[in-house]
Amino acid sequence: MRPVPERRTARLLLRGFRGEDLAPLAALNADPRVMEHFPAPMSLEETAAQLARFRQHWDEHGFGWWAVEVPGVAPFIGWVGLARPRFEAHFTPCVEIGWRLAAHAWGRGYATEGAREALQFGWALQAPRLEEIVAFTVPANARSRRVMEKLGMRHDPRDDFEHPRIPPGHPLRRHVLSRVRRPTEPA
Numbered sequence: 001m002r003p004v005p006e007r008r009t010a011r012l013l014l015r016g017f018r019g020e021d022l023a024p025l026a027a028l029n030a031d032p033r034v035m036e037h038f039p040a041p042m043s044l045e046e047t048a049a050q051l052a053r054f055r056q057h058w059d060e061h062g063f064g065w066w067a068v069e070v071p072g073v074a075p076f077i078g079w080v081g082l083a084r085p086r087f088e089a090h091f092t093p094c095v096e097i098g099w100r101l102a103a104h105a106w107g108r109g110y111a112t113e114g115a116r117e118a119l120q121f122g123w124a125l126q127a128p129r130l131e132e133i134v135a136f137t138v139p140a141n142a143r144s145r146r147v148m149e150k151l152g153m154r155h156d157p158r159d160d161f162e163h164p165r166i167p168p169g170h171p172l173r174r175h176v177l178s179r180v181r182r183p184t185e186p187a
């Protein structure tokens, strides 16, 4: 396994997942507030499988989801990072940016702070060199959409899509997509 590169921001440490993150990760994945905009809260077994996928993703792609730590405050508050979606849609293949934090950590700007660092990491990748990063969620997820806006991501309603992993007719099937282009390099 390749080591996961760590990143520090003013308040956060983005680091690879450790075994002891499983319990707090399972707790946030089981919290109905955190999972309001997802089809269902996740069981401990589902979270363990997710953690294994997170590690494999870093290994396969050289980028992925980081565990978010607030040094001196909380050893684990959730995750942020970059990933290749595992479904096909009109905008795939692509790299998405995403975030999921424990409810006690919301409202302090942590998601935006971590995501800014993830974007920088994405633009610095050499292989693949990314020209664009996307993010998606359900229309009702105002917090997440606000984070996208603060990152300078643009939503075009023509990009809205039906999530292929969510059954037709399900109220969470409709998704909005936002995009951000690689910043222009200084001449």
Ligand SMILES: CC(C)(COP(=O)(O)OP(=O)(O)OC[C@H]1O[C@@H](n2cnc3c(N)ncnc32)[C@H](O)[C@@H]1OP(=O)(O)O)[C@@H](O)C(=O)NCCC(=O)NCCS
Pocket: 033, 034, 035, 037, 098, 099, 100, 101, 102, 105, 106, 107, 108, 109, 110, 111, 112, 113, 136, 137, 138, 141, 142, 143, 144, 146, 147
């Ligand atoms: C989405 C999430 C990561 C945001 O985390 P966070 O650390 O609170 O985000 P930030 O503090 O960086 O930014 C949140 C913004 O949403 C705003 N906001 C909060 N509640 C809101 C609401 N009900 N309506 C609109 N905006 C809202 C905040 O005011 C803030 O914007 P501001 O800085 O302009 O004031 C967190 O709520 C979460 O984990 N949610 C559950 C999982 C999830 O939905 N993940 C995204 C899936 S796509």
